[in-house]
Amino acid sequence: MMKEDKTLSIGGLSKLTGCNIETIRYYEKIALLPAPLRTQGGHRLYSNSLQKRLIFICKARGLGFTLEEVRNLLELINGDYSCDEVKHLVLEHLNVVKTKIDELARLQSSLELMASQCAGGDLPDCAAIDSLFEKE
Structure with missing residues (x-):
């Protein structure tokens, strides 16, 4: 202490x-x-x-709170605040985190698909690279 x-x-x-x-x-x-x-x-x-x-x-x-979110939390605790106000800020941040998790899950799936299309080997022909040239 x-x-x-x-x-x-x-x-x-x-x-x-x-x-x-x-x-x-x-x-x-x-x-x-x-x-x-x-x-x-x-x-x-x-x-x-x-x-x-x-x-x-x-x-x-x-x-993962941004500097501005940290500033807002500090302003709350340095003034008259309610637990509801803090909870609101935390839940807003939680929604941002959940959105990022969803985006990362989609990214993971895309990369796994790319890797599965690649046969490996010594040839310069690669399906994973080719897939980057295709519009989804």
Whole structure:
């Protein structure tokens, strides 16, 4: 468990979250992650709240949420929100994921068909390549 007064350097934050240092800087640049306090030498110091926020961002990104969707979720939790509002955003994202799964299943079927049409061998004649020239 992270202590409230424990600050981390950007390297420590990267290690804690598994998030690349350049990605952390990018999140700061686009204001997804607020700028941290800095030492007199200019080194970033990430508070417990920023650590938790980055963990949230990383988990949301890992679930495939876009940066804009993550921003919307963060705006909800930083304001007055209801579980219904969050559920609505999650269900919208779930529909996008289901559509992508359907598209990938069609792609898989097409590739399996192409592979099954290819006899292999040393000849330059290939039914899989030929099928790419045909209109469906």
